Amino acid sequence: MEQTVIDGVPVFWAQGPAPMTATLTFGCGTRDETFRTIGITHLIEHLAMSTLPRVHHEHNASVGLEITQFFATGKPAQLVEFLDVVCRALADLPLDRIDKEAGVLAAEGGQVTHPTAATLLARRFGTSGYGLAPWIGPGYDRIPASAVAAHAARFFTKGNAVLTLTGPPPEGLRLPLPDGPRPFHEPQAPLPVAGPRWSAESVPCPGLGMRGPAVSAAWSLGMQVLQERLTTVARREKGLSYDVGAERADVDPVTAERMIWVDAREGRETEVAEILWDTARQLAAFGPDQDEIDHEVTAFAEAIEDPRLVDAELDLRARAELLGESFHTSQEWLAELKAVTPEQVAAVISEGLRTALLVVPEGGVLELSDRDGKRVAVGGCARAGAVPDGRVFRPPLFARMVNGSARRASLVLTADSVTLRDDDGDVHMVRFADVVGVEVHDGARTVFGRYGCLVPIDPDLFRGAGEAVVALEAAVDPALFYPRTDLIG
């Protein structure tokens, strides 16, 4: 791999098969957004791409949890033009196109990761950083233009960019990005949840999330074996599922979240979730067979013989530069995989399961035990145990008469919080200090909290709740309020 610097931007290149691919990577992803600005990175990416002339070579862009990439494949002169246009657009975004691109993005409805993995991240981190993954937030049309300009100026700069090429830098290549330092990504702490948890969520299929070391050949290999075993049991033997998927989030240079999901035939979700849990526990208890390790090592050795892999290796190099992740060449990683023992896999999965989050689609009920035989507790949003003392608002009398469950619901206002006691009797409290967004819709307000709860303050649902609206508006930063989006529903 060769290295140079162009216009202050680090450039890494290695010879791959023609035609050449150029990838401009920024150390900015959806984890750098807030609830109030969900989608801002994708909006910036679309605004920049909208300035490209009609071109015939392959080009695209993507936004991930940690990085955003603009890439093109073609003749050297085409790559030079592509990079020039994208850099100039990022330096001077066409903010007047926000409305148009907001509509396009809402229609596109893209997600940063699989919805089950996204929900696992939300239950790990709450409604900030990585935990924003499953949320829509205020909507693309509610992101202020000033916030778009500020986000671009902070993250889409020379200091936060790396260019990678599958061939030598073409003649005349320029990267006219704005100046700016490499931003610091504050390490994100998980919500304080002790031990494994399960919860029923609006997810398409069951999934399991675990926390552990960012760099661990044993863990990487163990997750591959887990995926193989789940495919064998859930799909081939029982015919309950078609697909097993996995994803990782590199939270900081030493910590990763790993998520695995198994889709399930309708009505069999709970059974599949139990298979997922039991298969992971089995692997944690006994480790893989040597055969299974050998199979994964052989598969990796074959994969890296593909000359197109140079692009993936360059991506890892760019991430290492921008995010401080450690970089291994494919050969180095192969050597690490070969050295993995069954005991190491068992140990790392076992540690991971101490932090396990398991989700199952709505309506599912899981009865699981951990390795000490203790019952796995219910997780989900941060439900409070008791209703706080405060001003209580009840549903209108008529609603209570016709709807039995409405008899249980109430809204409670205290000096520093609002609480919903829902129809099921669950208690969702949001302190004013923990509010991440407030949707305004006529006389109602929907309050979104840091720990995943939301509280509707709606005078139609709770008689006299206008008083709670007044208290909320006095206590919460006005910048967190936004009118309901015009784009969806």
Ligand SMILES: [Zn+2]
């Ligand atoms: Zn809640």
